Amino acid sequence: MSHLLWLLVGVLGAGAAVQVVALVVLRLGRRMLSRHREERRTRLRRMLLTALLGEGDEARVAFAALRARRGRSWHEVENQALSLLPKIKGDARITLTALLLERGAVRRAGRGLRSRRMVARAAAAHRLGSLAQPESTPHLLPLLRDKHFLVRRTAVRALGQLGDPAAVPALLDAVVRDDSLTRDAMGTIQRIGSAAVDPLRAELASVTGRGVSTGSTGRGGSTGRGVSTGSTGRRAALAATGLGLLTDVGSVPLLVRVLERSRGRLRVATAEALGLIGSPAAVAPLLTTLGEGDPAARTAAATALGRIGSAEAAGGLARALDGADRDADRAVAAALLRLEGTGREVLATTGSPYAAEALAVHRVRQDA
Amino acid sequence: MILLLADGLPGGLSHAAGDVLTVLGWLFLVYSLVINTSFLALTLLAVLDFRSYIRRLDFAGYDESFGEPLTPGVSILMPAYNESAGIVESVAAMSAMRYPDFEVVVIDDGSTDDTVARLVEAFDMVEVPIVVSRRIPTQGAVQATYLSRQGSHNVLLVCKANGGKADALNVGINAARKPLVCMVDADSILDPDSLLHVSRPFADDPERVVASGGVVRVANGCTISRGRVVDVRMPRRRLPRIQVVEYLRAFMIGRAGWSRLGGLLIISGAFGVFRRDVLFELGGLAHDCIGEDAELVVRLHRWLGESDVPGRVVFVSEPVAWTEVPQSRAVLRRQRRRWHRGLAEILAKHRGMLLRPRYGVVGMLALPWFVLFELLAPVVEVLGVAYLAVVLLGYAAQAAGWLSAPLVDPALLGGLLAASLLYTAVLTLSALLVEELSFRRYHGASDLGRALWAVVEENLGYRQLTAWWRLGGVWEAVRRARPEWGDMQRQGLGKS
Numbered sequence A: 001m002s003h004l005l006w007l008l009v010g011v012l013g014a015g016a017a018v019q020v021v022a023l024v025v026l027r028l029g030r031r032m033l034s035r036h037r038e039e040r041r042t043r044l045r046r047m048l049l050t051a052l053l054g055e056g057d058e059a060r061v062a063f064a065a066l067r068a069r070r071g072r073s074w075h076e077v078e079n080q081a082l083s084l085l086p087k088i089k090g091d092a093r094i095t096l097t098a099l100l101l102e103r104g105a106v107r108r109a110g111r112g113l114r115s116r117r118m119v120a121r122a123a124a125a126h127r128l129g130s131l132a133q134p135e136s137t138p139h140l141l142p143l144l145r146d147k148h149f150l151v152r153r154t155a156v157r158a159l160g161q162l163g164d165p166a167a168v169p170a171l172l173d174a175v176v177r178d179d180s181l182t183r184d185a186m187g188t189i190q191r192i193g194s195a196a197v198d199p200l201r202a203e204l205a206s207v208t209g210r211g212v213s214t215g216s217t218g219r220g221g222s223t224g225r226g227v228s229t230g231s232t233g234r235r236a237a238l239a240a241t242g243l244g245l246l247t248d249v250g251s252v253p254l255l256v257r258v259l260e261r262s263r264g265r266l267r268v269a270t271a272e273a274l275g276l277i278g279s280p281a282a283v284a285p286l287l288t289t290l291g292e293g294d295p296a297a298r299t300a301a302a303t304a305l306g307r308i309g310s311a312e313a314a315g316g317l318a319r320a321l322d323g324a325d326r327d328a329d330r331a332v333a334a335a336l337l338r339l340e341g342t343g344r345e346v347l348a349t350t351g352s353p354y355a356a357e358a359l360a361v362h363r364v365r366q367d368a
Numbered sequence B: 001m002i003l004l005l006a007d008g009l010p011g012g013l014s015h016a017a018g019d020v021l022t023v024l025g026w027l028f029l030v031y032s033l034v035i036n037t038s039f040l041a042l043t044l045l046a047v048l049d050f051r052s053y054i055r056r057l058d059f060a061g062y063d064e065s066f067g068e069p070l071t072p073g074v075s076i077l078m079p080a081y082n083e084s085a086g087i088v089e090s091v092a093a094m095s096a097m098r099y100p101d102f103e104v105v106v107i108d109d110g111s112t113d114d115t116v117a118r119l120v121e122a123f124d125m126v127e128v129p130i131v132v133s134r135r136i137p138t139q140g141a142v143q144a145t146y147l148s149r150q151g152s153h154n155v156l157l158v159c160k161a162n163g164g165k166a167d168a169l170n171v172g173i174n175a176a177r178k179p180l181v182c183m184v185d186a187d188s189i190l191d192p193d194s195l196l197h198v199s200r201p202f203a204d205d206p207e208r209v210v211a212s213g214g215v216v217r218v219a220n221g222c223t224i225s226r227g228r229v230v231d232v233r234m235p236r237r238r239l240p241r242i243q244v245v246e247y248l249r250a251f252m253i254g255r256a257g258w259s260r261l262g263g264l265l266i267i268s269g270a271f272g273v274f275r276r277d278v279l280f281e282l283g284g285l286a287h288d289c290i291g292e293d294a295e296l297v298v299r300l301h302r303w304l305g306e307s308d309v310p311g312r313v314v315f316v317s318e319p320v321a322w323t324e325v326p327q328s329r330a331v332l333r334r335q336r337r338r339w340h341r342g343l344a345e346i347l348a349k350h351r352g353m354l355l356r357p358r359y360g361v362v363g364m365l366a367l368p369w370f371v372l373f374e375l376l377a378p379v380v381e382v383l384g385v386a387y388l389a390v391v392l393l394g395y396a397a398q399a400a401g402w403l404s405a406p407l408v409d410p411a412l413l414g415g416l417l418a419a420s421l422l423y424t425a426v427l428t429l430s431a432l433l434v435e436e437l438s439f440r441r442y443h444g445a446s447d448l449g450r451a452l453w454a455v456v457e458e459n460l461g462y463r464q465l466t467a468w469w470r471l472g473g474v475w476e477a478v479r480r481a482r483p484e485w486g487d488m489q490r491q492g493l494g495k496s
Helices: A004-051 A056-068 A070-086 A090-101 A105-111 A118-131 A134-145 A150-161 A165-177 A179-205 A231-245 A249-261 A264-277 A280-290 A296-309 A309-319 A326-338 A339-349 A353-367 B002-006 B009-056 B087-095 B113-124 B165-175 B192-198 B199-204 B237-263 B276-282 B293-305 B329-349 B357-375 B377-399 B410-437 B444-479
Strands: B073-078 B101-111 B125-128 B143-148 B157-161 B180-186 B209-216 B223-225 B226-232 B271-275 B312-323
Touching: A004 A056, A004 A070, A004 B157, A004 B223, A004 B410, A056 A090, A056 A339, A056 B157, A070 A090, A070 A105, A070 A118, A090 B073, A105 A118, A105 A134, A118 A134, A134 A150, A134 A165, A134 B125, A134 B377, A150 A179, A150 B329, A165 A179, A165 B312, A179 A231, A179 A249, A179 B009, A179 B271, A231 A249, A231 A264, A249 A264, A249 A280, A264 A296, A280 A296, A280 A309, A296 A309, A296 A326, A296 B410, A309 A326, A309 B009, A309 B293, A309 B410, A309 B444, A326 A339, A326 A353, A326 B073, A326 B157, A353 B143, A353 B444, B002 B329, B009 B165, B009 B237, B009 B312, B009 B357, B009 B377, B009 B410, B073 B165, B087 B101, B087 B113, B087 B226, B087 B237, B113 B157, B113 B293, B165 B276, B165 B293, B180 B276, B180 B312, B192 B199, B192 B209, B199 B209, B199 B312, B209 B237, B209 B293, B237 B312, B237 B357, B237 B410, B237 B444, B276 B357, B293 B357, B329 B357, B329 B444, B357 B377, B377 B410, B410 B444
Parallel strands: B073 B101, B073 B180, B101 B157, B209 B312
Antiparallel strands: B125 B143, B143 B157, B180 B271, B209 B271, B223 B226
């Protein structure tokens, strides 16, 4: 038994010694290595910038030197160039992209997409995003189903850099499968811009003919959690959010129709979208939403009415300042404040503490 | 006692005492092996967590996150009681965090110094009737609310009658105007991007993530400028130096490991983010418990289990809060007694969760582990020290001719001690190695030397002393003695 014990002591002692040596080597070795790497990186970056932004012979010489690199030396250039690409615009970007395409960067990234290593797939998606070639979309879409979250997220972001609206339905599918991608997908839709409007409208229109409920709204319920009850409703809510972020005025009639027929999260998303777009045509349906029971929908409607800023909403907002829900009351008071003249008159006459708060905060901001 | 029995008695009884002590020695070793192996498993889990962090650095796009839509607003709650000396700098640093939508809510818990006056003057604050709801019942009444006229007017001061830290935080939750609530100590120093990182899980998984906590590191020895840590160094003083390696092992590695398992029980009061609606559901922080931050997380798990809510409490390894740790034995003693008393009270209060499958990993694994290896660890450690004393006295008695043979074979005792101490050292070195391979906050050979020396020092009196203090905490909890709060008596950090 005691032999075993001393064997254990020996193993632990050896382990501790190895760890100490590893720590020393890592600490000292890394310092030297990182200094060396940094120097090389700085030299290369300078050369790239000279080639792209320099003038005359100096730029031509630097460009030729970059182009002449082969093997590992070229890989360093490619890595630097890809990290530089999203930060530059205009001719410099066109020149650099052309150089990377000429040297097969897309082909290499495409090979990376099929790698068994998760990091290699994510890196490849990241590279395709930086290169922003529209023909890469079909190669990136399968990555939205990758088993690794990092790969899925990188693919979502890359699609935003490509700006191809064909990716929108697949993006919505990806978010329905994995809520975690919501924020990235919405950012991507924003980057795609107005080209994303048509597929988003199509998604939203698909629910107008059926019952549109997406469960609780994430506030006011006993648990405060949202419960998704259907992928169609979820897709529609995402589409509504996307249209709002794109401030697509042409979608207002459709959003109003959905607002009038929907419940739950979709209703909140639609109200928020109408507020972001800021169309006065939405005032009446938003006032109806404001008069209903769901606190999250009321808060969203009040915020939207404040953003639209139509004096017509003052009466409805004043009636909604009923103390039933703190967040809704605060949103209503903030909305009245944004209506200026009429709204502030209402705030001054109502006895709601949230009205007094809104006016006092407003005075502080005015004084500053 | 054993010596007295052995003394002058026939060899049979002396041998019996020796056998008992030998068996006890093996039992201590088994306990040590099990606790250290479980920590090693947590370290491996933490390595997986950190590895995925390092891997995603190139693609995570944290800079892009700043401008993304749907970033949830955060209310930073800073309870303050007689914090006049550093409050202005702390609030200024908090109000300059890199985050698109946040407010700083300072809750003055009836300070008797000029904390309020200094804040009002420094941030050009005016009294404004901000509505502080009573959704969470509180003890100390709200007396006044102030809003800053500077910058983006995102500093709010709530003055209330004294009611303790938990009460101040509850008032802060009632006053918060954003969907996420970040609780920090008034003297915590946050890295500028830490809010951005720690709130990320809420945006990523809004349906399930209910709380997230960040790493808390030791600020002693570092250079602080305008409320920011600008140069990270190992402290030169013994106690803070040891606490650096202790924090790395227990707070960074341990919590990352538990988070990976889904059993994170503690989010430090120095830096934790919660969903405000969930805090309302829970009724805020408990007044009747010393470790109110840890109690809140355990209660949160309880609520998740009882409501069948698939919520997640996560630990995020990249955002960093820095805190000053005790430099004197007296303050450290008070802190450790308080922490352990808090742990004992929490485990007693929520004992119904133990070994109950409905609470998942928390009920079946995390809580039993905390009972066996956190709550009872000081009892075993102190007994181990007493055991060692008895065996050493036995050797002295043998040398004096009062005993014919040693009670425990000296080689065996040496082996038991060496195995136990070396395993602890291996564990702490693993934590240092993980830090070196992941975040690498410390640089230079001299800092590494200090860290390695701290690994040795920790076992030479520090662990034994803290075990004794923690045992005192358990005893206080058993007696339900009036808690000894004491002041932190901060020495001040290295400001440039």
